[in-house]
Amino acid sequence: MTSSVSQWSPEGSVPESIRKLLPNIKSNVGPQSALVFIQIVSLLKSQRRTGWVDRGLPSSQVESISDHMYRMGVILMLLPREKVDVDRCVKISLVHDIAESLVGDIPPYSGVTKEEKHRRERVTIEYLADLIHEYNPKFANEMADLWWDYESIRTPEARYVKDIDKFEMIQQAWEYEQAHGLKYDLSEFYNSRLGIVSPEIGELCDEVIRQRTAFIEAHK
Amino acid sequence: MTSSVSQWSPEGSVPESIRKLLPNIKSNVGPQSALVFIQIVSLLKSQRRTGWVDRGLPSSQVESISDHMYRMGVILMLLPREKVDVDRCVKISLVHDIAESLVGDIPPYSGVTKEEKHRRERVTIEYLADLIHEYNPKFANEMADLWWDYESIRTPEARYVKDIDKFEMIQQAWEYEQAHGLKYDLSEFYNSRLGIVSPEIGELCDEVIRQRTAFIEAHK
Numbered sequence: 001m002t003s004s005v006s007q008w009s010p011e012g013s014v015p016e017s018i019r020k021l022l023p024n025i026k027s028n029v030g031p032q033s034a035l036v037f038i039q040i041v042s043l044l045k046s047q048r049r050t051g052w053v054d055r056g057l058p059s060s061q062v063e064s065i066s067d068h069m070y071r072m073g074v075i076l077m078l079l080p081r082e083k084v085d086v087d088r089c090v091k092i093s094l095v096h097d098i099a100e101s102l103v104g105d106i107p108p109y110s111g112v113t114k115e116e117k118h119r120r121e122r123v124t125i126e127y128l129a130d131l132i133h134e135y136n137p138k139f140a141n142e143m144a145d146l147w148w149d150y151e152s153i154r155t156p157e158a159r160y161v162k163d164i165d166k167f168e169m170i171q172q173a174w175e176y177e178q179a180h181g182l183k184y185d186l187s188e189f190y191n192s193r194l195g196i197v198s199p200e201i202g203e204l205c206d207e208v209i210r211q212r213t214a215f216i217e218a219h220k
Numbered sequence: 221m222t223s224s225v226s227q228w229s230p231e232g233s234v235p236e237s238i239r240k241l242l243p244n245i246k247s248n249v250g251p252q253s254a255l256v257f258i259q260i261v262s263l264l265k266s267q268r269r270t271g272w273v274d275r276g277l278p279s280s281q282v283e284s285i286s287d288h289m290y291r292m293g294v295i296l297m298l299l300p301r302e303k304v305d306v307d308r309c310v311k312i313s314l315v316h317d318i319a320e321s322l323v324g325d326i327p328p329y330s331g332v333t334k335e336e337k338h339r340r341e342r343v344t345i346e347y348l349a350d351l352i353h354e355y356n357p358k359f360a361n362e363m364a365d366l367w368w369d370y371e372s373i374r375t376p377e378a379r380y381v382k383d384i385d386k387f388e389m390i391q392q393a394w395e396y397e398q399a400h401g402l403k404y405d406l407s408e409f410y411n412s413r414l415g416i417v418s419p420e421i422g423e424l425c426d427e428v429i430r431q432r433t434a435f436i437e438a439h440k
Binding site for chain 2: 017021031032034035037038039040041042044045046060063064066067069070071073074075077078079080087090091094095098130135136138139142143171172175178179198201204207208211
């Protein structure tokens with residue numbers, strides 16, 4: 001799977017302040033390791049989503065990676081569906097970007113290939129799963145399973161969460177445009193509509209696009 | 221239940237930018253109302269947790285309300301437990317502060333009584349449930365049910381999430397202290413340890429307090 005020689009490693013990306021909390025013995029360290037995991041998850045609170053920052057939005061006003069995953073979870077609960085396991089969808093949404101805690105939110109134009117981005121995320125999930133394995137082996141396996149499910153889109157739940165990931169981003173683009181009066185060009189984000197498969201998510205997305213079109217007309 | 225005459229209402233707290241998206245007819249407006257709900261939920265991304273801001277932490281570095289709920293969801297998945305329904309715990313955690321989108325994060329020292337704070341949150345949950353009822357009556361009822369469960373601590377799941385709410389805050393206080401080198405006095409937040417009932421959450425919390433005590437000693 002390794003597409004290129006890379007110096008990047010999850011261990012090397014753990015901030016020094018967190019690294020020094022790692023237990024320095026290897027057994028009976030469940031709670032300490034769990035706390036390190038929890039503190040790594042906190043990096044999702046302080047990292048802003050790159051797509052918005054790179055379009056010039058003021059960083060202090062931009063959502064965090066965890067803000068995005070939070071609202072995906074709520075939207076997944078809100079949507080009326082019959083054929084997917086909602087509880088599993090919610091858990092996938094909370095886990096799907098968890099590797100970004102250490103990898104960061106790498107945009108397509110970063111120079112890092114899609115394969116290398118995927119590799120970094122995969123080894124980070126393995127690293128995080130190792131870290132919590134003694135504390136809770138069941139969750140270590142579940143986290144990796146939920147993540148792989150999403151990455152490989154191997155269940156209807158993963159497919160559904162993929163659609164919500166796009167929709168939540170489009171809705172956020174629209175909110176930033178409302179707040180900043182089209183000062184920043186966020187048009188390209190709406191192209192993700194094309195990748196949305198589920199009719200009810202497409203319906204919401206089309207209503208957003210309708211509202212936005214009216215807004216742009218009114219601002220001409 | 222109304223403890224005092226109050227002018228506060230959820231309708232009056234919806235920002236004008238969102239209010240104008242409300243459907244102006246009363247039927248077949250499910251998707252539009254759902255989008256208004258989703259945009260109200262977004263206010264949880266932009267509101268910083270009051271406890272930290274009021275202690276002087278730089279607002280731009282302070283977690284949002286949704287950041288807090290996100291990590292609670294992940295911690296709930298991480299903890300090894302046998303006797304609670306984890307999926308329900310996760311959903312309670314995502315909903316428990318959702319009324320703060322309109323009510324705000326009111327601290328105990330704000331001058332608003334506990335009863336009035338509860339009343340505002342209750343009427344906001346009713347308002348939000350009304351808003352999405354046509355779109356998804358099942359979730360409208362579920363959201364209100366999960367919120368009431370938490371507020372009244374009527375199930376083991378709600379009890380568990382209450383403990384995690386306290387623990388997540390204590391862990392966050394500790395992270396801010398690590399980052400800012402005890403510049404801000406966050407001691408009082410650790411008192412919430414006394415309210416934690418579940419042994420495994422208490423264990424994690426005690427490890428945090430042990431780490432913090434060593435940190436304070438080292439900084440003397």
